Amino acid sequence: MPVSVLLCEGEDNGPDVRLLHAILRGTGVQVEPSGGKDAFAGLIRGRRRQNPGVCGLIDGDFPRDPGAWTEATDPGPRRWTLRQGEKQLVLGWMWRRKEVENYLLDPDVLARALRWDPAAKSRYVAQLERVFDALGRVTAARIALTCCAPWRNRLETQVRLDATKQELQDKADAYTEGARLDKDKLLQAFERHVPDCLSGGRFRQHALEVFAGKNILAKIQHTPGFHPILKRKPELEERILNALEHDAEPHSWLPEWAALRSAVEAWMPAPETEATSAGA
Structure with missing residues (x-):
């Protein structure tokens, strides 16, 4: 049996x-919220005891190996797996982008939802580039925190948009009791990834995928010149989601959405004892 229930965050x-x-309409898949990310994997495994067709979709988040994020050339979702010894259990997928807000701020999505003409879309793209420039250092800080996080402890990567080395040092000190964090390695990772996140850097070139959507939106809300609706998050979300819900083929708005729909439709469950690193 294919996917019958897709659990997601939120x-x-x-x-x-x-x-x-919206993007899975007509597939027969039932979408259900799981709440937060904590215990999400256990929830899926528990639900599969009664229904093998349960899968999950989680935010992309910052990977421990940042370079792997930008290596894929296809628009398909990344697989979400759980290692079991030498085998891997496929739990579902990860959004290719950092989080759902990244999609809601995409120029193509906004242009369709808000009915922008080409000039309005081009103006937004130019404004967005300046926002990305301003978020380079905070993104490098959050990537560094993820790279250096202890394997057995979840690490909160939120920092101020004007993050400094001192804030990273303070964060490292705060984690040393429950989850040891090497301060020197953290600062070295930060310095190493700052150029990656600034103009011309490998992550900066994929900013709408790699940079945190919530950070992008927060910066937009404090930057003059953007369309007023972009500063009112609830109204913005409602306009976009309403447009998607009334569109005949919302999955066609972005190649990533079409690829996710195809992946969900093609998935077939495998017994946990047979799940390997090759996936389902």
């Missing part, structure tokens, strides 16, 4: 659920 009627409802 709450009932939240943007994750409504977006997935």
Whole structure:
């Protein structure tokens, strides 16, 4: 049997659920919120005891190996797996982008939802580039925190948009009791990834995929010149989601959405004892 239930982050009627409802319309897949990310993997495994067709979709988040994020050339979602010894259990997928807000700020999505003409879309793209420039250092800081996080402890990577070395040092000190964090390695990782996140850098070239959507939106809201609706998040989300819900083929808006729909439709479950690194 293919996927029958797709669990996602967020709450009932939240943007994750409504977006997935739209792009998976007609597939027969039931989309349900799981709440937060904590214990998500265990929830899927528990549900599969009664229904093998349960899968999950989680935010992209910052990977421990940042370079792997930009290596893929296809638009398909990344697989979400759980290692079991030498084998891997496929739990579902990860959004290719950092989080759902990255999609809601995409120029193609906004142009369709808000009915922008080419001039309005081009103006937004130019403004967005300046926002990306301003978010280079905070993104490098958050990537560094993820790279250096202890394997057995979840590490909160939120920092101020004007993050400094001192803030990273303070964060490292705060984690040394429950989850040891090597301060020197953290600062070295930060310095190493700053050029990656500034103009011309490998991550900066994929900013709408790699940079945190929530950071992008926060910066937009404090930057003059953007369309007023971009500064009112609830109204912005409602306009986009409503447009998607009333479109005949919302999955066609972005290649990533079409690829996710295809991946969900093609998936077939495998017994946990047979799940290998080759996937399902």
